[in-house]
Amino acid sequence: MGEVDPAYFQQPEHRPKLEIVQAQGIPLIDLSELTSNDPSQQPSETLVEEIRNACRDWGFFQVVNHGVPLETRQRIMAASKEFFAQPLDEKRKVRRDEKRVLGYYDTEHTKNVRDWKEVFDLTVEDPTFVTASYHPDDQEVDEWHNQWPDFPPHLRGACEEYARAVEKLAFKLMELIALSLGLRADRFEDFFKDQTSFVRLNHYPPCPVPHLALGVGRHKDAGALTVLAQDDVGGLEVKRKSDGQWVWASPTPDAYIINVWSNEAYESVEHRVMVNSERERFSIPFFFNPSHYTVVEPLEELVSNESPAKYKAYNWGKFLLTRKASNFKKLDVENIQISHFRVPELADALEGALKLN
Ligand code: OGA
Ligand code: NI
Numbered sequence: 001m002g003e004v005d006p007a008y009f010q011q012p013e014h015r016p017k018l019e020i021v022q023a024q025g026i027p028l029i030d031l032s033e034l035t036s037n038d039p040s041q042q043p044s045e046t047l048v049e050e051i052r053n054a055c056r057d058w059g060f061f062q063v064v065n066h067g068v069p070l071e072t073r074q075r076i077m078a079a080s081k082e083f084f085a086q087p088l089d090e091k092r093k094v095r096r097d098e099k100r101v102l103g104y105y106d107t108e109h110t111k112n113v114r115d116w117k118e119v120f121d122l123t124v125e126d127p128t129f130v131t132a133s134y135h136p137d138d139q140e141v142d143e144w145h146n147q148w149p150d151f152p153p154h155l156r157g158a159c160e161e162y163a164r165a166v167e168k169l170a171f172k173l174m175e176l177i178a179l180s181l182g183l184r185a186d187r188f189e190d191f192f193k194d195q196t197s198f199v200r201l202n203h204y205p206p207c208p209v210p211h212l213a214l215g216v217g218r219h220k221d222a223g224a225l226t227v228l229a230q231d232d233v234g235g236l237e238v239k240r241k242s243d244g245q246w247v248w249a250s251p252t253p254d255a256y257i258i259n260v261w262s263n264e265a266y267e268s269v270e271h272r273v274m275v276n277s278e279r280e281r282f283s284i285p286f287f288f289n290p291s292h293y294t295v296v297e298p299l300e301e302l303v304s305n306e307s308p309a310k311y312k313a314y315n316w317g318k319f320l321l322t323r324k325a326s327n328f329k330k331l332d333v334e335n336i337q338i339s340h341f342r343v344p345e346l347a348d349a350l351e352g353a354l355k356l357n
Helices: 032-036 045-057 070-084 088-094 155-180 316-326
Strands: 028-030 060-064 103-105 118-123 128-131 141-144 198-204 216-219 225-230 236-239 246-248 256-260 271-273 281-288
Touching: 028 045, 045 060, 045 155, 070 118, 070 155, 070 198, 070 281, 088 103, 088 118, 128 316, 155 198, 155 225, 155 256, 155 281
Parallel strands: 028 060
Antiparallel strands: 060 256, 103 118, 118 198, 128 141, 198 281, 216 271, 225 256, 225 281, 236 246, 236 271
8 A cells, every 4th residue: 555645645634534424404405396396486585594594503504406408417527526536647648837727637635735636627618708917007908718637528518518508506596695685686697607617526435534624624615615525435524613513514416515605794614525545536616717807895784883894895806816826836925815814803794895997
């Protein structure tokens, strides 16, 4: 088995406990009324209330009867498995680098500790328009293009079909979230006109040191919303808001795990991925991100004296670029996090959401 590179070892306080705490109650929400009813009909107040409670109390929930066809999910999962089963040399032909930021990658670090995983990233829009420089005054725009491997040949089609299907679900969820904040259902739609969303194929190989390493170290996702498909192995842990305990997000067949926001009205929640020594695991997050020129700041209708802004305004594109670049190497500083934009003295305030510049 050989020596394991200590770059993978978590600090003792961040190592996972191998005995699992079963998540009591990560909410499971049935969306069948959206998929079966006439689309012009407003969602029921019961559904909106369920979303509101889940976002507020957990920041994470699962959805079933979500409208994404099972075959679409099975196709991308199968293609992902075929892609990762290839020798490293093959996968490295579509390796991501500083110029081509999409494709295969096996040396991601989260908070400067190496993740026990390999990934393949693709954007939902091809090309995706992004800020070219992190410099605040530089307005230049760049294009990101997907890189597709020769094998398996159906990977591209499977990914594109999946991205379109999950995008629909993401838009529906944004409507429900808007309603849950007392806003018009379409309040967030414009932010996603030139979306920078991306899909990641994650592969977590079996790990000889699951008590020392993590598939992904603790982190918060940065976008508006993450829609995650996981296989039946399990490994995702969510930091429960009520007591800070790491709890296991049990796989539910054909459900999607929704991780809400990262700042703004509903606070996004830390999560991490455990690995195990026996079974490899596959997962596919869809990171639903706004256009690069979005200024992320509280929506004016949600800010008041009683609930002031919690974060400083920032440009989404510059944030995304900084994050992507910091992934290429182990930096001396912690990767850029949304919390770097926090207004510390207002940390207890709750309301706010995305606002289009
Ligand atoms: C991620 C992530 C969870 C998982 O890729 O950001 O949190 O279960 N993945 O793979
Ligand atoms: Ni994540």
